[in-house]
Amino acid sequence: MARAVQKRTLETRARLIAAAEEVIAEAGYEAMRVEEVVQRAGVAKGTFFAHFRDKEALLERLIGTRGDAQLDRIEALPPPADIPAIIAALNPLIAEMTSERYVFDLILRYSGAASRAETGPIAQTFARTDEVLSQWLALGPFRKDVTPALLSSGVQAFLMHVTALHFCELYHEQTLQEMLTELLEAWLLPGGTGAKAG
């Protein structure tokens, strides 16, 4: 009996999420209105708040889900053998994060993992990214004088750095790619090509 009820609950939640995705696809995250979502989902406003603490909770979930999809894809890739491969793998994730200023702000707010009572989806995405990167860096032909965990941490720092610069009018897409490349080379292969030799 409890299961039957839960099914209805899941359906409602799915409808809300689908409606929200629809709205976002049409007008972007920032333009999403709770009112609009419940109307499209054919659900009462109160129901919305029975499923999500607030509007941001839904957004967090939505963004987290997308991030997870990216990570699923990334995990399925063969460990990259060089820096261009890393960048190529991570680029869609960067694209996701820079799709909208509002999204980036949200990500920043929620990336602070357990700053909230429970670890939210976005924080989890960050944790997963860390794991994936660590493995890659351990397996690939990168410097071994420091732990993969530290390397991964640094890569993430660069990732966020470059992502933040996306919203700075001074930089062009290409410049940022170059900057990221340079940073990663200097970080992962100090001594340049000599790293391979060394």
Add this chain to the structure above:
Amino acid sequence: MARAVQKRTLETRARLIAAAEEVIAEAGYEAMRVEEVVQRAGVAKGTFFAHFRDKEALLERLIGTRGDAQLDRIEALPPPADIPAIIAALNPLIAEMTSERYVFDLILRYSGAASRAETGPIAQTFARTDEVLSQWLALGPFRKDVTPALLSSGVQAFLMHVTALHFCELYHEQTLQEMLTELLEAWLLPGGTGAKAG
């Protein structure tokens, strides 16, 4: 006469800034309300917007001023000879940035330099930091296989990274200091002690 008017103007502006600082000292940046500030300054709401483009413009100015004070101090220091010295020099800046989550968000938003028409105070602080760091890194006993500009860029990325982690309950103050040390060592002195040899 124009001078007299200007004097009054400057006084009003000073009163607004003083009032804002007062409010912030009591309740923090996030809790600052324009309403409260103008009341304490004894001026009308409209006057506020005659002096500052918007609320954030004041906040930017306030935060920028603090950052500048830090940089004045930092610039007066002798170029650090090792990583602990760098960290010691930068720590107060980190403390400033982590004083409040909201402040950090603002800083990140405005770190993207000219995301607004004119380069604001926060972006300028970043630019200055970049200059100082570049000089230090050029002068000090750090890796020379990449440009000081790139090194500086990376240091800033790590700085922000670690600062962000301050708002993540998982990390303790000490852990973060250690992490920053490790990151900087790996970044500025790849090959560890070998850097001294190189």
Add this chain to the structure above:
Amino acid sequence: MARAVQKRTLETRARLIAAAEEVIAEAGYEAMRVEEVVQRAGVAKGTFFAHFRDKEALLERLIGTRGDAQLDRIEALPPPADIPAIIAALNPLIAEMTSERYVFDLILRYSGAASRAETGPIAQTFARTDEVLSQWLALGPFRKDVTPALLSSGVQAFLMHVTALHFCELYHEQTLQEMLTELLEAWLLPGGTGAKAG
């Protein structure tokens, strides 16, 4: 200058009140919606709450104003010489209070004078009623063995008693008139016709 501004304020307030009265005339007090009022007044919702603490504050004012109008009328009457005259004078006030269950509930809630920070309009109407009644009872051919204030107090008790019974399906209009007459006779002229003799 302050006066000019105040004029605009008064106009806005007047527009809000007029709009509210319009809505109430059409659909009753209970059906009044803040949304509807601000729309008709051509005013923003925020403005409504800048003028009235909440919806009930406006309603209180509206009901109080009507009560005051009744009292203005009542005060202009010559002091009644007998009980039917008292009842005739008070009947429109009763009619006002029983026009809507919702109104009566509000009156009850706010009659408790200073139970709120400031004495509201409804409580003031009650106070004025007390004054008027006291004067009447002092002047008229009614019992003199107790103070007019006490007599007035009793009359008000009967008034509310009978008013409350209006919302009880058992009683018809006429029954209540009779009951009030009997109560007032027994209260104001104990000893029946003998009072005239006495």
Add this chain to the structure above:
Amino acid sequence: MARAVQKRTLETRARLIAAAEEVIAEAGYEAMRVEEVVQRAGVAKGTFFAHFRDKEALLERLIGTRGDAQLDRIEALPPPADIPAIIAALNPLIAEMTSERYVFDLILRYSGAASRAETGPIAQTFARTDEVLSQWLALGPFRKDVTPALLSSGVQAFLMHVTALHFCELYHEQTLQEMLTELLEAWLLPGGTGAKAG
């Protein structure tokens, strides 16, 4: 089997009532939420409404039960021989009614007997009070020029009047006792000491 079912039903009802009393004891009538009650009773929300038409039906029952207890006590008393005795007898009833503003409002709403299809517990309490008072007033040394029913009606009006004033901060407990005494003396013994003579 029907009996078994009925037994479970009664148990559920008892649990709901007990839970409600618990909540009320802790937070008062106004703060009682159906949600809270069903949680404590360990039943589903729907179950609540299978047992009580609506929330007020439960409240009415609860308040009515308390009133009945008072009346049981009052009925057991010997008919009072004077006004202080009447007041002493009724005082606990007043205390009950003034325990909470919200309770008084409810009582007033339901005092109007059959304003609902069926006469509820509160209305019944009023009816019983009326009977008791009528008998007392018929038996005691009070005015006989009007019917006991009318006298009783007036006493109830005064009772409610004084009770209402409890929620008006202007009046103190003692003042109200005195006012009630004066009102009852003037009502039940017009002519003052003459009543003793009569």
Add this chain to the structure above:
DNA sequence: TATGAATGAGCGTTCATTCAT
């Protein structure tokens, strides 16, 4: 009877920003 997810209308609130004076 029992369940509990869903309902739903509307209130109050927020507060940076504007604009007529």
Add this chain to the structure above:
DNA sequence: TATGAATGAACGCTCATTCAT
């Protein structure tokens, strides 16, 4: 410059009641 009333779009929330299972 200075004034301050007015703006306005959502959000969050409430919580008794219903209804399909």
